[in-house]
Structure formats: C-alpha cells, structure tokens
Amino acid sequence: MDEETPLERERRAKVARWRADGREPYPWSFPGRVDSGVVRAACAALAPGTEEPARSFRVGGRLKIVRQHGRTAFVDLEDLAGGLQLILRVDELGEEAYRAWLADLDPGDLVGADGIAAVSRRGEPSLLVRSLTLLAKAITPPPEKYHGLQDVEERLRRRYVDLLASAEVRERFRVRTLLVREIRQYFDALDFLEVETPILQTVASGAAAAPFVTRSNYLGRELQLRIAEELPLKRLLVGGLERVYEIGRAFRNEDLDSTHSPEFTELEAYWAYADYHDMRRLTEGLYERLARRTVELWPDRPEVARAAERFQPPFPTLDFVDALEAASGIPRLLEKSREELRALARAAGSTVPDNSSTGTFLDKLFEHYVEPSIDRVTFVVDFPTATTPLAKRHRSKPGRVERFEVFAPGFELANAYTELTDPDEQEERFRSQLGERGDDAYAHDADFVEALRYGLPPTTGIGMGIDRLVMALLGLSSIKDALLFPLVRSR
RNA sequence: GGGCCCGUAGCUCAGCUCGGUAGAGCAGGCGGCUCUUAACCGCAAGGUCAGGGGUUCGAAUCCCCUCGGGCCCGCCA
Numbered sequence: 001m002d003e004e005t006p007l008e009r010e011r012r013a014k015v016a017r018w019r020a021d022g023r024e025p026y027p028w029s030f031p032g033r034v035d036s037g038v039v040r041a042a043c044a045a046l047a048p049g050t051e052e053p054a055r056s057f058r059v060g061g062r063l064k065i066v067r068q069h070g071r072t073a074f075v076d077l078e079d080l081a082g083g084l085q086l087i088l089r090v091d092e093l094g095e096e097a098y099r100a101w102l103a104d105l106d107p108g109d110l111v112g113a114d115g116i117a118a119v120s121r122r123g124e125p126s127l128l129v130r131s132l133t134l135l136a137k138a139i140t141p142p143p144e145k146y147h148g149l150q151d152v153e154e155r156l157r158r159r160y161v162d163l164l165a166s167a168e169v170r171e172r173f174r175v176r177t178l179l180v181r182e183i184r185q186y187f188d189a190l191d192f193l194e195v196e197t198p199i200l201q202t203v204a205s206g207a208a209a210a211p212f213v214t215r216s217n218y219l220g221r222e223l224q225l226r227i228a229e230e231l232p233l234k235r236l237l238v239g240g241l242e243r244v245y246e247i248g249r250a251f252r253n254e255d256l257d258s259t260h261s262p263e264f265t266e267l268e269a270y271w272a273y274a275d276y277h278d279m280r281r282l283t284e285g286l287y288e289r290l291a292r293r294t295v296e297l298w299p300d301r302p303e304v305a306r307a308a309e310r311f312q313p314p315f316p317t318l319d320f321v322d323a324l325e326a327a328s329g330i331p332r333l334l335e336k337s338r339e340e341l342r343a344l345a346r347a348a349g350s351t352v353p354d355n356s357s358t359g360t361f362l363d364k365l366f367e368h369y370v371e372p373s374i375d376r377v378t379f380v381v382d383f384p385t386a387t388t389p390l391a392k393r394h395r396s397k398p399g400r401v402e403r404f405e406v407f408a409p410g411f412e413l414a415n416a417y418t419e420l421t422d423p424d425e426q427e428e429r430f431r432s433q434l435g436e437r438g439d440d441a442y443a444h445d446a447d448f449v450e451a452l453r454y455g456l457p458p459t460t461g462i463g464m465g466i467d468r469l470v471m472a473l474l475g476l477s478s479i480k481d482a483l484l485f486p487l488v489r490s491r
Numbered sequence: 492g493g494g495c496c497c498g499u500a501g502c503u504c505a506g507c508u509c510g511g512u513a514g515a516g517c518a519g520g521c522g523g524c525u526c527u528u529a530a531c532c533g534c535a536a537g538g539u540c541a542g543g544g545g546u547u548c549g550a551a552u553c554c555c556c557u558c559g560g561g562c563c564c565g566c567c568a
Contacts, residue, residue: 005537006536069526070524070525072525074526076528087526093527122528124528142501143502144529147503147517151503153560257567449538
C-alpha cells in the first residue's frame with residue numbers, strides 16, 4: 001500500500017505533465033458550476049442529435065468512464081445529482097487539445113466542463129464540451145467500473161471509496177441525514193427544545209451497560225462516556241424546560257454485531273405533564289411520517305416499500321406478560337422467584353450469568369418465546385417492574401410499570417415509560433437492583449435522586465436508536481450499513 | 492467466547508478438491524475507429540498468492556500458528 005504501483009506512477013507522470021504545461025492539477029475553486037440535473041433538464045426539450053447553442057453550462061464531477069471512438073469520445077461524469085454524459089469532439093476542441101485531454105484524463109479524476117446542452121443521436125442527454133478543467137487528479141484509480149467495490153472490509157475501512165464507487169451507498173446515507181432532519185422537524189413542531197447534555201460523566205447511568213472510561217487531566221480523575229441521555233434530560237424537566245429532546249452519540253463498551261455498535265446515535269425525548277399513552281401516540285405519528293417520507297425520498301426501492309408496509313398504523317399491541325405467558329405456556333410469571341425464572345431462562349437456552357437480575361431473566365424469556373413471532377412494527381406494553389428501574393409503577397396492573405417498547409422484526413426500536421418521579425421510590429429501585437448484586441444493575445446516581453426531591457412533573461420519556469430506525473426504514477440487515485464509519489480493528 | 496467460511500494484479504474473479512514454478516476481465520500503456528452506454532478490435536505490460544512456520548525434490552494448493560474480515564450462536568438495552 002505504501003509502495004507506488006505502476007498505475008500510480010503513470011498518473012503522477014500525468015500530473016507532472018500538467019504542471020510542466022503551467023496548468024494547476026489541483027485548482028482552488030470552480031465558480032459557476034451547476035449540478036448535472038440542470039443540464040439534463042435543458043436536454044429534455046431537445047430532439048436526438050440536436051443541441052442548444054444559445055446557453056452554456058458548467059458542470060463538475062468525477063470521471064467514471066471514457067468511451068473513445070476515434071475523433072469523438074463519450075465521457076460519463078458523475079455528481080451527487082446523478083451525472084451526465086460529456087461529448088468531446090475534435091471538431092469542438094481542436095485536434096491537439098482533444099488528444100491531450102484524452103491522454104491525461106483517467107477514471108476517478110475530478111473534472112469540470114463547459115459546454116452546451118445536447119442530446120446524442122441515441123437519445124442520451126449530454127453536454128457538448130467546449131472546454132475542460134482538471135479539478136483534482138486521482139492518483140489512485142477507482143474500483144472496477146461495473147462491479148465496484150465488493151470487499152466488505154474495504155467498504156467499511158475506506159467508506160469514501162465505497163461512496164465514490166456507489167451511487168446507491170451515497171443515496172443511503174443522504175436519506176439517513178434527511179430522515180434525521182425530519183425527526184427534528186417533528187419534535188420542533190411540537191415545541192420540544194433540542195438540547196445537548198454531557199457525554200463526559202463521572203458516573204454513566206440511565207441504562208445497564210459497560211461504559212468506556214477515560215481520564216480528565218484537569219480533574220485528575222476517571223470519567224466515563226455516557227451510556228444514555230436520560231438522567232440529565234430529566235433534570236432539565238425538574239428545571240422547568242417541560243419538553244426536551246437530544247439526538248446524540250451514546251457509547252457502550254461492547255461488541256459490534258448486526259444490531260449493536262459501541263457508539264450509536266440515540267434520540268431521547270422527555271415530555272412533562274404527559275404519560276406513556278401520549279408518548280405512544282406521538283411515536284406512532286412519528287414512525288408513520290418517517291415511513292412515508294422514506295418512500296418519498298427513495299422510491300422504487302423494494303426494500304423500502306416492504307419496510308414501509310411494516311410501519312402501517314395502528315401498530316399492534318402485545319402485553320408483555322400476557323404475550324409471554326401465552327407463548328411459553330408458563331402461568332403466573334410475576335409470582336415466580338428469581339431462582340425459578342433463572343431455571344426457566346436456562347431451559348429456554350439463555351446463558352446469562354447466574355447473578356443476573358429478575359428483570360434480565362424475564363427479558364431473556366421474552367426474547368426467546370415472543371420476539372421471533374414479531375413480523376411488523378409492534379408495541380409491547382406494561383413490563384414487569386423488575387425489568388425497569390426508571391419507570392413509574394402501573395396505575396392499575398400490580399407488579400408492572402407503565403412502559404412500552406417498539407419492536408421491529410429482529411430488534412428493539414424504542415423504549416418509553418411514564419417516568420418514575422417519586423424520589424424515595426427511585427432511591428429504593430436503585431438500591432434493590434444493587435441488592436441483587438447483578439452485573440446488570442444501573443449505576444446509582446445519587447445526584448439524580450436529589451434532583452427528583454425538588455419535584456419532577458408527571459412525565460413521559462422515550463429513547464430510540466437512530467441507527468436501528470434507519471435500518472428498519474431502509475430494510476438494512478446490518479447496523480454497519482447505517483453507519484458511515486463503523487468501528488473496525490486497526491490493521 | 493464457540494462454530495463455519497473467506498483473504499490471489501489497483502478493482503472483480505478463476506486456479507486449491509487430486510502439489511509441478513500464476514490466469515482472465517476491468518482499469519492503466521501503445522495502435523486503430525466521428526454517436527457510444529460495462530463501446531469495440533489488436534499488441535505489450537502488470538503478482539510479497541494476507542503474514543510466519545512446517546511437510547515435500549517441488550506449496551497459491553497439504554498441515555500448524557498469527558493478523559484481518561464475513562455469517563451463525565452466545566453475551567451486551
């Protein structure tokens with residue numbers, strides 16, 4: 001990789017030739033450029049084999065393919081709007097310039113062109129080129145023109161090559177960004193305030209997960225990267241902000257697999273004076289809108305259309321306990337002891353540690369018996385109290401909390417509750433988790449309990465993984481396909 | 492953490508079963524061609540077969556180890 005290949009030597013020689021002619025192979029700017037769609041639109045009115053000399057255009061993009069045909073050459077130029085065929089002719093450019101350009105241009109070069117709209121005799125919208133400008137010489141050649149970059153490892157390690165070689169990959173990440181924009185617009189329109197809370201924390205809490213650890217030279221002590229946004233955001237509601245949300249990175253010190261990334265983008269939203277029924281309506285509305293928007297943004301994609309069907313409201317609802325008892329045939333689950341639940345989880349094939357909490361064993365049973373049958377976006381509601389230390393107890397179902405999760409086939413999309421607002425009960429829940437001495441306990445955040453003593457209004461909150469939401473909406477099977485730069489081992 | 496599979500030219504892939512000194516297409520070089528769409532035709536060039544060790548007269552091919560990756564399972568909301 002450090003060695004220069006013969007191909008690169010050739011291309012460096014072309015750069016040298018360029019400079020020797022007094023031309024800059026890496027110029028500073030290219031003013032007046034329009035995207036290729038503008039020229040294609042201008043071509044729409046033209047008959048095959050004709051051109052419109054009255055108006056000239058300037059385009060710029062990456063050179064994909066040259067089809068040289070003697071004294072005419074066809075060049076495919078690609079930009080974010082799609083691309084355009086350039087027609088180079090000896091008659092337009094002159095013998096010498098024509099030869100020089102074809103000698104010095106390679107696939108992968110960034111090229112600007114001035115010319116007029118023209119439609120080829122075969123009907124291809126084109127720019128009949130009057131002059132060309134090299135915008136950046138590519139020393140390393142791009143992947144093969146037809147198959148592109150196939151090597152999965154290379155696609156992840158050098159995402160820029162994956163992107164430049166594949167319009168589909170570019171479109172996937174463009175759509176992701178536009179969907180996040182849509183989410184912001186949804187919450188903004190409901191008068192939620194977008195806020196930013198600390199990533200560096202003294203104790204990472206709000207979820208059961210191993211944190212990344214770092215160190216502050218200034219404080220002279222260890223800090224942890226956040227594993228959730230929840231506790232700082234609820235403090236803001238204590239402070240009177242009433243409706244807040246944050247979209248940001250959370251970090252969990254765990255493996256990467258098809259649905260987990262050690263760093264992932266998390267949306268959390270908290271809504272005072274509302275409960276989880278309200279949040280459920282909000283969520284259904286958001287998902288319906290996102291599914292519709294995705295189809296708009298990326299039409300004619302079967303994966304997207306199939307995914308959108310799974311987002312058709314109203315979403316079906318499963319009661320956690322009823323569904324689990326029905327699917328497993330095990331009655332009165334809430335009356336089982338931790339030891340009994342552990343045995344049941346073992347029987348269902350789970351190998352979680354013996355010291356796991358009651359809630360973890362229940363989660364494992366649910367994963368085993370119920371999750372595989374979920375084939376569309378589904379609300380799962382009213383979890384056992386033991387699974388959920390930060391949610392308020394259910395107003396009518398004993399032993400449960402007011403909580404829903406949204407499941408897509410294969411993974412969880414979101415998790416929401418009516419928030420626990422009683423400081424003493426919160427203290428007790430943190431302690432009882434620690435009392436079980438599980439590795440999966442939430443870290444006790446004493447300052448958070450203190451905040452609750454000032455009074456948190458009745459509140460509902462939700463957390464959702466944006467990467468997984470993008471997967472579900474675009475029909476992706478791996479979270480790596482939703483991340484621009486997934487974590488990879490250094491080589 | 493366990494199992495299975497993969498790593499050959501810049502890129503996409505053959506060759507490995509059954510050991511005999513590395514092959515194609517694209518890209519690049521040279522030549523031809525004024526409407527192509529992965530243009531086409533001809534010629535020449537391009538390799539640490541992931542890395543290391545072993546077996547063998549001889550290893551891309553067989554064996555072991557290491558590195559990197561993929562899929563499944565487990566763990567992690």
